[in-house]
Amino acid sequence: MSNALNESKTESSSESTGVTTDVSTSTTTTGESDEQIRDEWSDFHFDGPAKLSVEDLNVHYGTDHALTDVSMEIPENSVTALIGPSGCGKSTYLRCLNRMNDRIKAARIEGSVELDGTEIYDANANLVELRKRVGMVFQQPNPFPKSIRDNISYGPRKHGDIDTGLLARLLGRDDTDEEIELVERSLRQAALWDEVSDRLDDNALGLSGGQQQRLCIARALATDPEVILMDEPASALDPIATSKIEDLVEELSEEYTVVIVTHNMQQAARISDQTAVFLTGGELVEYDDTEKIFENPESQRVEDYISGKFG
Amino acid sequence: MSRESYREELSALREAVVALSETVVDRLELALSSLATGDDEAARRVVDGDSEINDRYLELEGNCIDLFALQQPVAGDLRFVAASFKILTDLERIADLATNLAEYALDTPRSTVPDVDVQALGESVVEMVEMAINAYAEADAEACFAIDEYDDSVDQRCADASDAIVRDLIEREATATDSTIEDLLADVSRLLLTIRDLERVGDHAVNIAARTLYMVENDDELIY
Numbered sequence: 001m002s003n004a005l006n007e008s009k010t011e012s013s014s015e016s017t018g019v020t021t022d023v024s025t026s027t028t029t030t031g032e033s034d035e036q037i038r039d040e041w042s043d044f045h046f047d048g049p050a051k052l053s054v055e056d057l058n059v060h061y062g063t064d065h066a067l068t069d070v071s072m073e074i075p076e077n078s079v080t081a082l083i084g085p086s087g088c089g090k091s092t093y094l095r096c097l098n099r100m101n102d103r104i105k106a107a108r109i110e111g112s113v114e115l116d117g118t119e120i121y122d123a124n125a126n127l128v129e130l131r132k133r134v135g136m137v138f139q140q141p142n143p144f145p146k147s148i149r150d151n152i153s154y155g156p157r158k159h160g161d162i163d164t165g166l167l168a169r170l171l172g173r174d175d176t177d178e179e180i181e182l183v184e185r186s187l188r189q190a191a192l193w194d195e196v197s198d199r200l201d202d203n204a205l206g207l208s209g210g211q212q213q214r215l216c217i218a219r220a221l222a223t224d225p226e227v228i229l230m231d232e233p234a235s236a237l238d239p240i241a242t243s244k245i246e247d248l249v250e251e252l253s254e255e256y257t258v259v260i261v262t263h264n265m266q267q268a269a270r271i272s273d274q275t276a277v278f279l280t281g282g283e284l285v286e287y288d289d290t291e292k293i294f295e296n297p298e299s300q301r302v303e304d305y306i307s308g309k310f311g
Numbered sequence: 312m313s314r315e316s317y318r319e320e321l322s323a324l325r326e327a328v329v330a331l332s333e334t335v336v337d338r339l340e341l342a343l344s345s346l347a348t349g350d351d352e353a354a355r356r357v358v359d360g361d362s363e364i365n366d367r368y369l370e371l372e373g374n375c376i377d378l379f380a381l382q383q384p385v386a387g388d389l390r391f392v393a394a395s396f397k398i399l400t401d402l403e404r405i406a407d408l409a410t411n412l413a414e415y416a417l418d419t420p421r422s423t424v425p426d427v428d429v430q431a432l433g434e435s436v437v438e439m440v441e442m443a444i445n446a447y448a449e450a451d452a453e454a455c456f457a458i459d460e461y462d463d464s465v466d467q468r469c470a471d472a473s474d475a476i477v478r479d480l481i482e483r484e485a486t487a488t489d490s491t492i493e494d495l496l497a498d499v500s501r502l503l504l505t506i507r508d509l510e511r512v513g514d515h516a517v518n519i520a521a522r523t524l525y526m527v528e529n530d531d532e533l534i535y
């Protein structure tokens with residue numbers, strides 16, 4: 001510790017002579033290895049149960065090591081932000097949480113991901129069920145080229161939760177009322193209902209980008225998920241649409257577990273309860289309460305990254 | 312290193328806060344010497360100069376707000392700007408107290424109480440302010456605790472001085488006539504206010520140290 005103090009003094013005295021413009025004043029971060037830092041924040045505790053528990057997760061794409069020994073627990077009904085520079089593995093990590101990387105042939109995934117204590121990489125795991133419970137929203141809004149109504153009801157129909165049409169009517173299993181209710185509920189939850197309630201049969205591609213993204217969120221909510229993964233959901237949107245998505249994320253966290261990848265650090269600071277910082281090499285460098293990360297991070301590398309001293 | 316102009320703005324803020332503190336300490340010393348010598352011209356310079364300090368204070372406070380709004384500092388940078396923002400207020404208050412002291416000097420006549428050394432107390436609180444600003448400029452956490460301890464002894468000396476002044480009043484009151492009692496009371500209250508203001512300068516030095524400790528170590532132990 002005294003060593004760290006000395007280092008900082010040398011640093012600041014050179015500042016006062018104007019040699020460097022670095023005004024970093026933290027002494028708690030200097031002189032400690034990332035290994036020591038990890039010990040500090042691995043004590044990060046939260047109240048309530050972990051929705052997702054990730055242990056020693058490693059991902060290789062061919063010879064490229066995209067994620068290195070990542071372990072973290074994600075608390076239920078909260079917003080967890082994943083930040084870090086491009087190529088740091090945060091999207092890879094996100095996609096591991098509902099096995100989206102399974103679709104990439106070159107990807108080799110090792111380690112464990114538990115959802116409510118059950119291993120999702122178990123050979124017997126039901127992928128359809130998993131992705132129903134762990135929904136996803138992508139960077140570019142990607143509604144189906146169908147009506148607004150059909151975008152919402154597509155998932156529940158596929159899962160067999162809703163049955164409509166002539167055959168269903170003949171068999172006495174017609175769920176038209178349920179469908180109407182589901183469409184309205186999902187659109188309301190995604191704060192889109194008031195804008196589209198009078199044109200549910202219009203093609204979804206006619207909506208603005210911000211509306212399309214909220215439709216995609218409504219679509220993800222329609223299958224009644226428990227976890228919502230968002231990969232830069234607002235990066236293609238203007239500030240007003242962005243603030244609507246941000247409000248929505250905060251609201252959703254009352255009932256859902258939200259994990260969000262963002263390049264916008266202020267967005268992470270605004271909306272998340274805890275923040276995980278990934279740095280180059282697919283390494284989780286620090287994971288803690290968002291206030292802690294943005295006010296007093298343990299790692300100097302994290303401090304440099306969030307202060308924009310990188311590169 | 313990216314965000315060059317942002318880094319330069321942070322450095323400039325630190326230098327400007329230190330420069331303002333130097334002006335404030337000059338004024339404090341001038342006020343103290345006008346108390347000792349009765350130099351009305353020096354005292355007037357302190358009183359008239361206060362608006363200049365207020366202007367500079369508002370300007371630097373605006374710079375901090377600009378940094379918050381435009382650069383969104385985080386982590387160590389955030390603590391640095393937030394601490395500077397608070398420290399600026401303390402510097403402005405110290406300048407106000409220097410103005411008070413200069414105003415007491417302009418009031419005549421001056422009284423003295425044998426057991427009370429206003430100048431020695433003044434030197435101590437000036438030293439505290441200088442120590443505090445050094446700690447800020449050098450990001451020196453240990454010095455912050457030393458300033459806090461220093462303040463305990465200054466508080467004690469101020470309490471003792473006030474007691475001595477009141478005791479002296481009681482003794483002199485016995486021999487005072489109706490015509491001198493008014494002057495005596497005015498003298499004594501001025502002296503008591505002088506002691507109180509010096510004690511407050513010390514408190515502001517502790518505030519600066521407290522914010523500096525927060526800035527350096529994210530430790531709010533000295534902030535009450």
